Amino acid sequence: MKTIIEPFRIKSVEPIRMTTPQERRDLLKRADYNLFKLHSDDVLIDLLTDSGTSAMSAQQWSALMAGDECYAGSPSFYRFEAAVRDLMDFKHIIPTHQGRAAEAILFSILGGEGKYIPSNTHFDTTRGNIENSGAEATDLVIEEGKDPALIHPFKGNMDLDKLESYLGEYGDKVPCVMLTITNNAGGGQPVSLENIRGTAALAKRFGKPFIIDGCRFAENAWFIQQREAGQGDRTIKEIVRDCFALADGMTMSAKKDAFANIGGWLALNDDELAEKCRARLIMTEGFPTYGGLAGRDLDAIAQGLTEIVDENYLRYRIRTNEYIGERLDALGVPVVKPAGGHAVFVDARRWLSHIAPLQYPGQAVACALYELGGIRGCEIGTVMFGRAPDGSEKPAAMDLVRLAIPRRVYTQSHADYMVEVFEELSAIKDSLPGYRITQEPKMLRHFTASFEPLQ
Numbered sequence: 001m002k003t004i005i006e007p008f009r010i011k012s013v014e015p016i017r018m019t020t021p022q023e024r025r026d027l028l029k030r031a032d033y034n035l036f037k038l039h040s041d042d043v044l045i046d047l048l049t050d051s052g053t054s055a056m057s058a059q060q061w062s063a064l065m066a067g068d069e070c071y072a073g074s075p076s077f078y079r080f081e082a083a084v085r086d087l088m089d090f091k092h093i094i095p096t097h098q099g100r101a102a103e104a105i106l107f108s109i110l111g112g113e114g115k116y117i118p119s120n121t122h123f124d125t126t127r128g129n130i131e132n133s134g135a136e137a138t139d140l141v142i143e144e145g146k147d148p149a150l151i152h153p154f155k156g157n158m159d160l161d162k163l164e165s166y167l168g169e170y171g172d173k174v175p176c177v178m179l180t181i182t183n184n185a186g187g188g189q190p191v192s193l194e195n196i197r198g199t200a201a202l203a204k205r206f207g208k209p210f211i212i213d214g215c216r217f218a219e220n221a222w223f224i225q226q227r228e229a230g231q232g233d234r235t236i237k238e239i240v241r242d243c244f245a246l247a248d249g250m251t252m253s254a255k256k257d258a259f260a261n262i263g264g265w266l267a268l269n270d271d272e273l274a275e276k277c278r279a280r281l282i283m284t285e286g287f288p289t290y291g292g293l294a295g296r297d298l299d300a301i302a303q304g305l306t307e308i309v310d311e312n313y314l315r316y317r318i319r320t321n322e323y324i325g326e327r328l329d330a331l332g333v334p335v336v337k338p339a340g341g342h343a344v345f346v347d348a349r350r351w352l353s354h355i356a357p358l359q360y361p362g363q364a365v366a367c368a369l370y371e372l373g374g375i376r377g378c379e380i381g382t383v384m385f386g387r388a389p390d391g392s393e394k395p396a397a398m399d400l401v402r403l404a405i406p407r408r409v410y411t412q413s414h415a416d417y418m419v420e421v422f423e424e425l426s427a428i429k430d431s432l433p434g435y436r437i438t439q440e441p442k443m444l445r446h447f448t449a450s451f452e453p454l455q
Contacts, residue, residue, distance in 0.1 A: 067296025099253025188340020
């Protein structure tokens with residue numbers, strides 16, 4: 001059959017409160033034109049993030065009842081540990097309440113003044129945790145990954161020539177090499193297994209730990225299976241295990257490719273580093289066998305990890321994004337190509353060419369989507385990445401709007417409605433104003449900043 005159906009049945013539903021455009025204009029103004037400040041029950045289709053927004057399966061809800069809430073040595077932890085190790089066979093697996101907690105612990109030890117940490121593209125909290133330690137985060141994605149319209153199978157790849165030069169230049173000032181799969185800030189673009197191998201080999205040659213930010217590992221493995229020579233006959237699980245066998249450690253938000261509403265982990269092979277991280281964990285998160293999570297959350301993650309490698313699910317998941325991207329492309333809405341694993345990314349800088357990057361075209365598109373159709377997306381551009389640690393500001397490499405699709409939540413009708421909203425927005429896009437920031441914190445400003453439209 002040509003039609004790829006959702007590989008699940010819906011067993012429980014949650015009502016959506018319908019709002020009018022005028023209501024949404026008022027709500028957005030009261031929220032200082034920052035979509036993070038909106039109440040979620042005022043949103044029709046919430047695409048702000050795919051993190052922690054998944055619909056859990058009946059088996060996951062059942063697993064919650066098996067959760068054991070003992071402070072230390074809970075069987076829930078050992079089920080969680082076994083499920084992680086079945087896919088990522090690291091020596092030390094340390095649970096945390098979410099991915100950014102794993103990053104904070106790791107960089108409180110590896111980071112610091114005068115340190116330099118490369119990746120293909122650091123996402124917002126990763127960059128924030130690195131810079132908060134005093135270190136510098138550097139993006140070394142391939143040039144193809146910087147062109148939203150260019151078709152390339154692995155636009156998330158690390159530029160290995162630049163990485164080699166970087167490691168040669170900074171030497172002992174580099175505490176580790178990171179790689180994000182998939183590359184969220186770059187449009188949800190995958191990294192090839194060949195490139196993971198190449199990155200790992202360079203890290204090893206220069207004596208650096210190789211750390212994977214793996215929160216969308218299964219989606220990345222699907223792209224490897226579908227696009228990389230020699231991988232088509234292998235299972236997703238085999239590919240996942242190969243990817244992480246190359247690494248010395250990983251950070252993980254289980255709120256993505258583990259279908260969990262909370263949770264994450266830090267996994268390491270180095271005994272000394274793991275001991276330091278556990279000590280830090282006890283100070284900030286909790287005992288090492290629960291890491292800031294309830295036992296039931298650990299069991300939900302364990303079950304989710306068995307479900308995420310289902311190829312029927314991944315086929316449906318990726319095709320959903322392709323479908324939306326194709327429909328928007330047909331309308332003349334510029335999108336990052338090919339479609340990413342977890343989201344559709346609109347090239348706001350190109351679509352709203354009348355708005356300068358420092359007037360935040362991504363924010364303009366995001367606000368207009370909410371006003372017109374009640375859709376909440378997320379600016380991934382100059383608002384998120386334009387402010388430097390020294391306080392200066394410059395345009396980000398791209399100004400994108402991410403439409404992150406929660407896992408197993410929305411249907412075909414919701415996708416078609418999204419496309420219709422864009423069709424209406426296309427007719428008025430040239431009249432949309434830019435924005436200015438009226439208040440912002442020193443770091444991670446996009447979460448809490450206040451905006452106003454320019455007249």
